[in-house]
Amino acid sequence: MKKIWIGVGLACALSLAGCGGGEPKKAETTAPPAAAVDEASAATITGKVSYDGPKVNPKTIDMSAKPECEKANPTPAKVQELVTNDAGGVKYAFIYIKSGLPDRTWPPAPQATVDQKGCMYVPHVIGTMSGQAFEVKNSDPKMKSFAREEVMVAVKCNIHPWMRAYIGVLPHPFFAVSADDGTYTIKGLPPGTYTITVWHEKLAPTGMDQQVTVGAKDSKTVDFTLKG
Numbered sequence: 532m533k534k535i536w537i538g539v540g541l542a543c544a545l546s547l548a549g550c551g552g553g554e555p556k557k558a559e560t561t562a563p564p565a566a567a568v569d570e571a572s573a574a575t576i577t578g579k580v581s582y583d584g585p586k587v588n589p590k591t592i593d594m595s596a597k598p599e600c601e602k603a604n605p606t607p608a609k610v611q612e613l614v615t616n617d618a619g620g621v622k623y624a625f626i627y628i629k630s631g632l633p634d635r636t637w638p639p640a641p642q643a644t645v646d647q648k649g650c651m652y653v654p655h656v657i658g659t660m661s662g663q664a665f666e667v668k669n670s671d672p673k674m675k676s677f678a679r680e681e682v683m684v685a686v687k688c689n690i691h692p693w694m695r696a697y698i699g700v701l702p703h704p705f706f707a708v709s710a711d712d713g714t715y716t717i718k719g720l721p722p723g724t725y726t727i728t729v730w731h732e733k734l735a736p737t738g739m740d741q742q743v744t745v746g747a748k749d750s751k752t753v754d755f756t757l758k759g
Contacts, residue, residue, distance in 0.1 A: 574720040574745035578752050580624040580713045580729055582615045584759015589614065592693045600650035600691065610693070611655045613733045613759075620713025621757060623656040624731045625683065625699045627706035628717070629740060631725035639663050640704035645686065645696055652686060652696035656732075658706040659698060682730055682738075697732060722746050729755045 589609040594600040614622040643657040643665040659665045664674045677684065677700045688694035699706060707715040717727075722745055728738040734757035743753050 572747035574749040576717045578754045580621040580709045580755045581619045603649040624709040629726040629728045637703045
């Protein structure tokens, strides 16, 4: 597995490695120039990612070998691989349009940022577009981009073994990361029929596909239930 090393200040280095199935897809090079989404007909998909399984009690991360990390976390940090709320909502699921979009170049998504804070990566999961710069922050900000699509790219630290994050890289901006309560929103979709899927590092690493059709100015709900 190919790895890319990025120095981030003096505290930590990042190892970025693709962990999706099969060979990464090459970035589209023949699509027409990007054009603005037609807001007059744009549709929206909302929903919730829920957990169906045994009660989750996230483990406390043992930072005793790194006193500077313990000091930076007065409230002990928890493992983030499965985070749920009392109502069963799943945080840090990555929801995206898998297929059905017109063959074109899309306008950029909002710039994403991965920050190293308190010996943790924040946020744990982000999305970005292939070819679009995202920011890697520590003492000095750095910019990075991925040339091709990949769901997901694992981000690891070679100094603090508990530090891990994931980046979803897509050729379009129609993706979301579920919030604390498991909800998500994908806006600006042109009318059409799409396959929408969800990725989660522990519960759905290979995705769970659903089909949805949206019309002009339409709003549809697509929920996902992940089994524990």
